[in-house]
Amino acid sequence: MSRLGHLEQAYQITQWYPKPAVYDRDGWHAFPYLDIGEFYSEYGSFEVSITVPENYVVGATGELQSQEQLNELIELAETTAAIPSFNTSDKAFPTSATTTKTLVYKESNIHDFAWFADKRFHVLKGEVQLPNSGRTVHTWAYFPNHNAELWQDAIEYLNDAVYYYSLWYGDYPYTNCSAVHAPGSRGGMEYPNITIIGNNSTPMALETVIMHEVGHNWFYGILGSNERDHPWMDEGLNTFSEMRYFNTKYPDNKLYPFQLKKESQAEFLGIEEHPYPYIHQMLYRVQARRNLDLPITSCSEDLVGTNYSAIAYSKTGLSFYYLKVYLGEDTFNSIMQQYFETWKFKHPTPTDLQKLFEDHVDEDLSWFFDDLLRTDKKLEYKISKARRDKILIKNKGQLQSPVLVNQHRGDSTLQSTWVQGFEGKQWVILDLDIDADRVSIFGYTYPDLEPDNNSARLNGLARTMESLRIQPFGAIEDPNRTTLNLLPAIGWNYHNGVMLGGYLYNDILPLNGFEYSLMPMYSLGSNEFAGLGELRHNFLVQNSIISRISPFIRARQFSYDESPGSYYQKLNPGVIVRFKRKVNSLPVDNEIQLDYIHATDMSAHMDDERSYVRLHVRQTNREIVSPHQIELMAEMSDGYTKASIDLSYKHTYIYKNSLDIRFFAGAFLNRSSATPSLFNFYSGGTAGLNDYTYDGLYLGRALDPTSELFVSNQFTRDEGGFVTFNPLANSEEYLVSLNVSSSLPIAKNIPIQFYVNAALLGERGLSTEILRDEEPYLYEAGVKLQVIRNLLEFYFPLFASEELQDYLEATTDTYLQQVRFTFNIDRLNMHDLARELK
Ligand SMILES: [Zn+2]
Structure with a gap:
């Protein structure tokens, strides 16, 4: 179920009572149930009574009214804290008590109420002092045995999330903040004061989900934007805060512990060096490099498939990070704090947020609000020449936004400066006093399209060339290196017998401009060369009904039959033209493919060659x-x-x-x-x-x-x-x-x-x-x-x-x-x- 219910005797009670539609400046907001995009609801004061069998442990929105019941929870938390190790394989439900209890919760200034009941819950309790008011917030973690080892640290994640969001945006206005583990549910889902978390396999994954969902208390809970219409206002600002959180709490953070347990696994995939925000660059580039990305301001319904996370989450997160670094932490924080103060417990729209930025910043921010937010124009600057004292930067994208120029020596960044956005090419003078040996533009927290031309050495030959890395099983682009992926290949068919060779290819994700995959082999049966390969170039087209044009050439050669010296060859140049989607909410792709095929078969009884021209027009829904x-x-x-x-x-x-x-x-x-x-x-x-x-x-x-x-x-x-x-x-x-x-x-x-x-x-x-x-x-x-x-x-x-x-x-x-x-x-x-x- 996309919005919970129950799994056997564990109850996740959300979206469980009829809610009136919101009436705001734009009128009534009635909308159908959609799998993606949260609900838009009105604020109110809630008093909720829940009657359950006595031995159920309940986590809910709001403040529990009975001190006696609260003491029971605190006692349970003390018991849990004393457990040396959890029996994670014990997932059984105790029998329900025959007597019942009634729990009463109260809270004001919230737009939803959720509650979760499980007889198996362990409870942990913590508290955090808010950075501005000094007030104390009680944090609670509820979890059964399944991921209990990971959940032992849940209070730290809750406390840190409450602390940082309060510090950056404004103090948490409620008394309790809880996280609940519901095995079997997916990812996480946010409700006021309480969030539900699915299964996780690493501490970092659990921390990410908990801090993200807790963060929704600000972006969605307190600042009640309409997620159906403007998903970026909560998911995007929250993703931005997620990167901020990791970069602040763990300055040397890495991406791989998010899903992988060992560094060696990350090395195998060639991703051991990337910091956490790289996941968001990857997601954005997966869509943008196929020209499938949409403007950040798109509604939930239009952001189908990967676009929902790539755009509403990742591109927005990266774009706000860009704006934050550009404006500076203090200016950015003070504007966001104004946003919080002005719009808490209300329904802000994109223009409300934009107006605050424009009122507080003297400069023209149209590159951000008009282009980065409201179009799919690509950010793509390139270092095309590097001298000792200056570099030539070329704008290959459509966005004339500020460029961050970093000067490095070894692994440290000595200086970062902003250059105003421009069209075409521009020389940028470097500061010779700091004695840098390398220069780069942007970094891991920016939504730029091609990272491989962002860096140059300031001495030696081929300064803008990346170093080469040979990787046994690479699939993911390394922004700092050119990767050549090489796997052994083994094949078999009746005529060639066993074939041995290699499989040579460049990164799979995100889509590259130039792609190659070659599989040369030697056939042990026929003692001949065999194999196949393809070269392709993807050209993205902006402002057109065409999305991308991909010329390619494919070739293959294998034995034709068993007779010695018989083989066939195929040479196939062609082009695929992919069109832009007409309706964003429908995953319909139209393409035209034109092939020229030259086929030769050298079999003992036939010695023939022939050419074909073939045209395909394809629509795939x-x-x-x-x-x-x-x-x-x-x-x-x-x-x-x-x-x-x-x-x-x-x-x-x-x-x-x-x-x-x-x-x-x-x-x-x-x-x-x-x-x-x-x-x-x-x-x-x-x-x-x-x-x-x-x-x-x-x-x-x-x-x-x-x-x-x-x-x-x-x-x-x-x-x-x-x-x-x-x-x-x-x-x-x-x-x-x-x-x-x-x-x-x-x-x-x-x-x-x-x-x-x-x-x-x-x-x-x-x-x-x-x-x-x-x-x-x-x-x-x-x-x-x-x-x-x-x-x-x-x-x-x-x-x-x-x-x-x-x-x-x-x-x-x-x-x-x-x-x-x-x-x-x-x-x-x-x-x-x-x-x-x-
Ligand atoms: Zn979210």
């Missing part, structure tokens, strides 16, 4: 419940032009159960009589033998699909999408086909589906006497086992129309020969996976 895709294709080669439409639609009718429908129609627009039947439309999709453009990787490309070797049963379920193989069921005219598959209600956890296929074929490609009498219709049905969806799937035919059945009986001896499988190993391309991240 990645929504969760009913994703669908439309693909139009046209292909031209010597002697023919053919075109097709391929529609696929997945309808999820129960969680994880779906009806998958695919429609295909293809026809030749022209075709000379000499065109071989190889180019026809096949009802049974593509196997190694008719993959004339060498798009797939087949384990036994040249094997007869009816052979007894199981690897010969691999196919790609395109064109007609039939499972039953029949080389005669192809058409030189047209093919129309419908593939339907559905989960079976009987087997919930076994990934099997029932499938039915039907096709209509035009003029057959092979005109034998027998075929002339055949019906143009084909149909079949069977069961499909999805081992990995769209990657490894097995198909078991159950029945088929007469022609297919006759062919099967004539060509196969065992049922196993009729079972076919898909193994789309080329779908495992890591760059592709990163490109298509939701």
Whole structure:
């Protein structure tokens, strides 16, 4: 459940009573339930009575009214503090008491009330003195055994969060601040005075979630902005405070302990040096470098998928950090404290916050409020030349915002100065007195696009070049180095035998301008070179209906069959044009792909080469419940032009159960009589033998699909999408086909589906006497086992129309020969996976 409820006998009671919509300056705010974006509610005074069985421990918003019940909690806290080690595997619920108790809570100036009850709760209690008023706030942690080892330190995290937020923004106005662990819930969720925290695996992760959720008492709780309309006002300012908290409390903080337990694991991934804020730069860049980012001021509904965290949280957090460093800590704090004083227990909007900044700062802040906040313009300055006394900075982005220039010696930063924003290029004079040996712009807390051109040495050769690092399993960009990732590669297919080589690629995340992935191998079976590779460049386009243009070149070479010296080669230059999304709230992507394919196959019996031009127009809707895709294709080669439409639609009718429908129609627009039947439309999709453009990787490309070797049963379920193989069921005219598959209600956890296929074929490609009498219709049905969806799937035919059945009986001896499988190993391309991240 996205907003809690209960897990067995543990209760998380939130959003549990009817709330009136807020009426403010903009009128009524009624809105539907959405998975993302918190609620917008009115302030009030609450008195809540909760009656539960006697042995439930309750954590709630507000102040517990009974001193006796409060003493019981304090006693429980003393007991918990004395426990030397927790039995984390004991998750059992004690039996509920038959008698009940009633707890009464009161609080004012809050806009929500939440409560949590669990019979297994341990309790810890602490207190913190507020920095401005000196008042004491009581902090409470409630947790069952599950993560109790981590929760022993929860009071420290609560105290520090309350302290720092009070220091920076204004004193916490309530008496109690609590955090509750609800095993099974996700992440964390904020309510006035109390926050609920999900499972965590490291101390740093728990500290991050606790301090973040406690921080929402300020941004969302006390400053009641509308999160549906302006998610950045609470999530973004809170993320900013999160980076501030770590940089203040732990000046040498690192990112990896957030999820990893050991430094060696971080070294393996090449991320051991990055400080905590790097996660937010990464998240922003993952979206911005694909040109999928939206303005910070977007509403929750528009920020689908990764954009919600990348924009509402990360980009906002980084942008406010930028503003804070630019204005200086004191100016920034005093404005934020004014914001707190002016707008506490009210509903501030973005213009209210902007007005406070503009009233208190003499300079023009339009680069921040107009551009960084309200557009997707990219911040991207580059150091293009470095001399002893000056550096040349080039603005490659669209944002003319101030540039922070840092001068370093060794690991220490000697001086940081601001240069006003500019267009084009500008020389910046360095301070020679401080004797720096390196210069950099910005750092880890800024939303800039490309970090790899932000640093230069002030002596030696190739000053703007980064050092190189070879990494066994890198995936994440290192802003200070050029990483070359190298893995051993091992491959196998029937014709090449075992292949050994390497897999060489550049960082996967975020998307790079230039990308390469190369897998050269040596085939031990055929004693030849084999392998594949791709080079690609992604150009982002700003202010256009086009989002990015990606020219690429792909090549591959493998043995064609078993005869010595036989191989095929494919060279495929092309370009993909991706368009901007029209409606931000819908994850619909449109793209056009143009390919030129030159295929050569040097087999003993054939010595052929051929070129093809292919155009794809693709629309992909990645929504969760009913994703669908439309693909139009046209292909031209010597002697023919053919075109097709391929529609696929997945309808999820129960969680994880779906009806998958695919429609295909293809026809030749022209075709000379000499065109071989190889180019026809096949009802049974593509196997190694008719993959004339060498798009797939087949384990036994040249094997007869009816052979007894199981690897010969691999196919790609395109064109007609039939499972039953029949080389005669192809058409030189047209093919129309419908593939339907559905989960079976009987087997919930076994990934099997029932499938039915039907096709209509035009003029057959092979005109034998027998075929002339055949019906143009084909149909079949069977069961499909999805081992990995769209990657490894097995198909078991159950029945088929007469022609297919006759062919099967004539060509196969065992049922196993009729079972076919898909193994789309080329779908495992890591760059592709990163490109298509939701
Ligand atoms: Zn949050």
